[in-house]
Amino acid sequence: MTLTHRLAAERLTLGYGDRVVISSLDLAVPPGEITVIVGANACGKSTLLRSMTRLLAPREGRVVLDGKAVHRLPAKELARTLGLLPQSPVAPEGITVSDLVGRGRHPHQGVFSRWNAEDDAAVAAALDATHTAELADRAVDELSGGQRQRVWIAMALAQQTDLLLLDEPTTFLDASHQVEVLDLLTDLNHARGTTIVMVLHDLNLAARYADHLIAVADGALHAAGAPREVLTETTVKAVFGLDSRVIEDPVSGRPLMLPIGRHHSGPPGGGPKATGPDPAHG
Template identity: 80%
Template sequence: MTADHTLTVADLSLGYGDRTVIESLDLVLPPGRVTAIVGANACGKSTLLRSMSRLLRPRTGQVLLDGEQVHRLPAKELARALGLLPQAPTAPEGITVSDLVGRGRNPHQRLLSRWSAEDDAAVAAALEATDTVELADRPVDELSGGQRQRVWIAMALAQQTDVLLLDEPTTYLDVSHQVEVLDLLTDLNRTRGTTIVMVLHDLNLAARYADHLVALAGGRLHAVGDPHAVLTEDTVRAVFGLDCSVIIDPVSGRPLMLPIGRHHVAAPVDVS
């Protein structure tokens, strides 16, 4: 394994039962960058992420990490390189926050090895980064949805992988914590070089925080590249069936999508 892992999807087809969700997809995720996958509901975003983490075996094609098929790598070897935060994770009943976050260290444990100071430091840093230190001794099943989400992110951070896959990491979070989590992932990318691949529903947050956008439509790749090239009025119309106006965000300098609905649309100004 290299320090900058390259995650590649080659001629990938995925599905459940008789239903095909992803068909003949080719994609290269740039190492050391932040990638956001966007698209309408049921377009295959989460399915693609599940396959990248080998939770779902391809019907055809393959997912490669540094040229090796992820489904053939030893589980612990893969888990030391690649971490996943799924969309709706479940915790064992009665487990405390600190114990759950500590499970992120499992891939680093050897047979008969003891818990180390390095493990303590990784868990403490993950709790601090996600503002969950005060929750450490509380049972996870007593927390609010937003608190739980931050705890799950802490567990993913404690795993200390070079590639981190996140399926809707801002789910259940209020707008303040959404920004905090995305800032945290950006810090992780910039300070450690972690490759971040995340599914996001919010197009504007995706465009603000991602270096690389992937837009899926109907299980196929519709557009990929820099946010300025991908988040366009034509792409939003094709991928979401939505008319919109795209302007430059005065805060970030990134594209900002303004949806056009049937109501609350200002009348043109008469300049005559």
């Protein structure tokens, strides 16, 4: 059960070269819930997610899974518990959709084990869930950006981990497919208890789908808690430098951020968007 798995960062400092991106950050991921990380561009959201899956070694502190530092766990053991969909994954040239999704089953393959019916079922379920089954025999590099993104999500689902981390899973998707993917992840969370951690740019989608919302600013944890506690006009101003009004979403009952632009027609350049995909990365 995913409720037995605890993922946390302890006094975590991350960086590239001489640049420190995250400094002395403490963070606990609530098990069995959907956590969404938000923040301005280049604030360290993706860097934090990469470290939590041990793709980036910390300069100080550590990321722990069930009390053990993830950077000390065997790769295959970690991959059976924690899955990652990175920001800009690259598929091998010419690989088909079914073969790529099947790679999600690699952590479950032992030295002497062979592909079996359980693997077939996991791949088929992932393709069906992401509406990519009709693409199974096509080459990934022939697909549109939105189709490729759904295929990558299918691969992550096929891995069938108790914890799933996704960096901008709605990238390249139109509005309807964004909601479809986030509904799918919510269903996975409700049905299997999968702990999900996502980086999203759209504040209103983040507030609508998160059980636990984390706002990162200037390399530090600015706020964390229920969306109603975190998505406030004060936080939007502090984290994004944007004036806004936060009201109750009449559909979801969650907080809804309305940006106040210079001409009252939308957010100024560089601010968070109220709706729709944002191809920029953090």
